Amino acid sequence: MIRWFKKELDWIALGILFICCLPLFVNLGTAPIYMWDEATYANNSIDMYLYHDPIVVRMEGEPDLYNTKPPFVLWMQTLSMQIFGMNEFAIRLPSAVLSALTMLLLLLFSIKVLHSYQIGFISILTLACSNGYVSNHGARSGDLDASLVFWTTLYVLACIKFLIERKEIAIHLAFFSLGVIGAFLSKGVAGYFFLPFLVIIALINRNLTSIIKEKIFYISIITIVTVCGGYYLLREQAAAGYWDVIIQSELSRYG
Numbered sequence: 001m002i003r004w005f006k007k008e009l010d011w012i013a014l015g016i017l018f019i020c021c022l023p024l025f026v027n028l029g030t031a032p033i034y035m036w037d038e039a040t041y042a043n044n045s046i047d048m049y050l051y052h053d054p055i056v057v058r059m060e061g062e063p064d065l066y067n068t069k070p071p072f073v074l075w076m077q078t079l080s081m082q083i084f085g086m087n088e089f090a091i092r093l094p095s096a097v098l099s100a101l102t103m104l105l106l107l108l109f110s111i112k113v114l115h116s117y118q119i120g121f122i123s124i125l126t127l128a129c130s131n132g133y134v135s136n137h138g139a140r141s142g143d144l145d146a147s148l149v150f151w152t153t154l155y156v157l158a159c160i161k162f163l164i165e166r167k168e169i170a171i172h173l174a175f176f177s178l179g180v181i182g183a184f185l186s187k188g189v190a191g192y193f194f195l196p197f198l199v200i201i202a203l204i205n206r207n208l209t210s211i212i213k214e215k216i217f218y219i220s221i222i223t224i225v226t227v228c229g230g231y232y233l234l235r236e237q238a239a240a241g242y243w244d245v246i247i248q249s250e251l252s253r254y255g
Contacts (some may be wrong), residue, residue, distance in 0.1 A: 016121055017210040020103055020128035024096040024139050029089025033103035036211050038142045040067055042091045047078035056238045063239035068249055070231055072185035073147050095146035102150045103127060109157045147186040152194055155179025159198045163205045184228045188250050
């Protein structure tokens with residue numbers, strides 16, 4: 001009886017997830033590209049599509065120092081255009097897919113870690129009904145925010161899951177590192193926003209000391225620094241002046 005009920009709940013969870021994803025995809029490519037941010041990223045991805053340069057973000061063929069963010073979203077938009085053509089749907093599809101994956105993460109975390117279907121249902125229903133998230137600047141746009149939300153959600157949940165379960169540190173750190181790198185490649189240093197709070201949580205949880213004793217922890221840190229710092233180095237070498245703009249527009253903003 002319990003197994004049958006759990007199986008029914010699994011099907012209900014899939015159904016609710018499907019319903020919550022509908023607002024992300026329905027008529028996704030109907031509206032024209034919006035001014036400012038979405039238009040900027042759309043032009044950048046079109047240039048990447050035309051010039052086949054995955055490192056240097058361009059605008060009308062020239063290195064773009066207005067958009068200083070790393071190019072993960074542009075990579076996804078370029079791939080989408082190769083499949084679906086150069087149109088609004090292709091530009092917005094990566095954001096919609098990553099938003100759907102964010103809902104899936106929340107649902108799985110609630111069921112597998114918190115052992116609560118109800119929390120999972122409430123979480124994804126709340127997200128699907130949040131106009132600030134499912135909007136023309138979020139999940140249904142060619143902006144960077146949906147990607148940032150997905151990757152930060154991944155590394156935050158990976159960290160919290162480890163602090164709760166206290167086992168399989170290598171797997172949790174792998175997902176944590178992937179999330180941090182993905183968040184950085186989506187929107188630069190903004191991807192690091194939750195890291196100080198996770199350190200505080202680990203201190204309160206009295207688990208930080210055991211984490212920093214693990215060799216895999218330092219491998220994770222080195223990997224993150226190498227990939228994130230490596231992108232800045234490659235971009236500066238490919239288009240001189242990028243680093244100066246980064247210091248002025250991003251690092252000084254958070255410094």
